[in-house]
Amino acid sequence: MSDRMIRLMKMVIIIQANPGISVQELADKCETSERTIYRDLRTLDLVVPITNDGYGTGYRFIGNFAMYPLNFTEEEEMVFSILPSMLDKSKLSPLFDSVYDKVMATHVKEKQKRREAMENFTNLIQMGIPAYKADDDSPNYLLPVMEAIIAEKTLRAVYHTQSRNTVTEREIDPYCLVPREQRFYLIGYCHRKQDILMFRMSRFHRVEITTKNFDKGDFDIHHYMKHTWSVHRGESLITFKVKFQPDVARYIKEEEMFVRPKMTDLPDGSLLFEATVNHEQGFLNWLAQYGPSAEILEPLSIRKQFIERLQRWMEMYN
Numbered sequence: 001m002s003d004r005m006i007r008l009m010k011m012v013i014i015i016q017a018n019p020g021i022s023v024q025e026l027a028d029k030c031e032t033s034e035r036t037i038y039r040d041l042r043t044l045d046l047v048v049p050i051t052n053d054g055y056g057t058g059y060r061f062i063g064n065f066a067m068y069p070l071n072f073t074e075e076e077e078m079v080f081s082i083l084p085s086m087l088d089k090s091k092l093s094p095l096f097d098s099v100y101d102k103v104m105a106t107h108v109k110e111k112q113k114r115r116e117a118m119e120n121f122t123n124l125i126q127m128g129i130p131a132y133k134a135d136d137d138s139p140n141y142l143l144p145v146m147e148a149i150i151a152e153k154t155l156r157a158v159y160h161t162q163s164r165n166t167v168t169e170r171e172i173d174p175y176c177l178v179p180r181e182q183r184f185y186l187i188g189y190c191h192r193k194q195d196i197l198m199f200r201m202s203r204f205h206r207v208e209i210t211t212k213n214f215d216k217g218d219f220d221i222h223h224y225m226k227h228t229w230s231v232h233r234g235e236s237l238i239t240f241k242v243k244f245q246p247d248v249a250r251y252i253k254e255e256e257m258f259v260r261p262k263m264t265d266l267p268d269g270s271l272l273f274e275a276t277v278n279h280e281q282g283f284l285n286w287l288a289q290y291g292p293s294a295e296i297l298e299p300l301s302i303r304k305q306f307i308e309r310l311q312r313w314m315e316m317y318n
Contacts, residue, residue: 007032008040010098012048016105020058029097141207142177145186149174154212155188158205167205168192173214176221177201180231187224189214196224198231225258229275230282237276240283241298244271248293 007030014029015021023041027034041059044050049063148155155172173189175196184201196219227237244252246269253263253271261275277283280302287294296303 004040008044010101011037011040011044013098013101013105015050015059016061017101019060021060022058026059029101141201141204142184144207144209145174145177145201148209149176151209152214152216154191154210154214156208156210157199159199160203160205162200162203171210171212172199173216175216175219178221178225185231187221189216198233200231222258227259227276227278228282229257229259229277229279229286232279232282234277234279237278238280238299238302239274239276240280240296240302242273242275242287243295243297244273244290245293245295246270248290 010030011026014026018025023034023037026037030037041050049061050059051062052059145155147153152173155174156169157172158167158169160167171191172186173191174186175188176186178185178187178198186199186201187196188199189195190197243266249265249269249271252273259275259277261273263274264272266272275283284302284306287296296306
């Protein structure tokens, strides 16, 4: 293989490992003149998707051009990236730089592809926009939140608390995302409140990933949401018994929930539904959508409250 061919292959590896590298840096690494590098770049441009975004920006590849992928963890990447500064190069093989650039080239490209895949995934997930916001006033923070969850990185965020109508800056350790009532909620540890809280995604005004790592310990989403029907979590438990009519019974069985109800088929095709929750309002709001096809049997106090609510509705519409 000719010296020029070896140099061209080496340039491909170096550019992939160092996107935005300058001609001078390429010349130093390839031990040749800048004039030769410019000539080689013109040759590479015929077969490789190489680009320069303007004066002083250096060279990089576009599209899906890549070497074979690696799968470094973040810790492995950090250790490997500082490796040259920790070694005495005078005692290393002359091939060290070449090998190092090959490894870094594959990792940089694979990292870029993983981010692009996650961006494509988050673009498939469409979230609604609050009625009071304009379309261009609703940034989608799903991508940085998902990245922080996977990398176990603390978020720095600005959040609007609707109940108090206040905006605060917080640091949040993101644990997981859950869909509730056609919205996404982030469950995570709030450093400001020193507690695990649930945050509605559309109420974030700003989200940034920090360099701080966190450990969620023995947190378990199913244990955390065990008796939580919707979004709000209460302190005391209340058990409901509800009779669903045959026209909705089969749909109730398809409901996806963290609460594990007891369901009993009745002879007439109706369904006896028993569930223990820690906040009654979320359950009652869900129940209301089934109208007269759902009858609260217990507790009697809630049954009476529901009757009073229906009477107020009747008075309003009459």
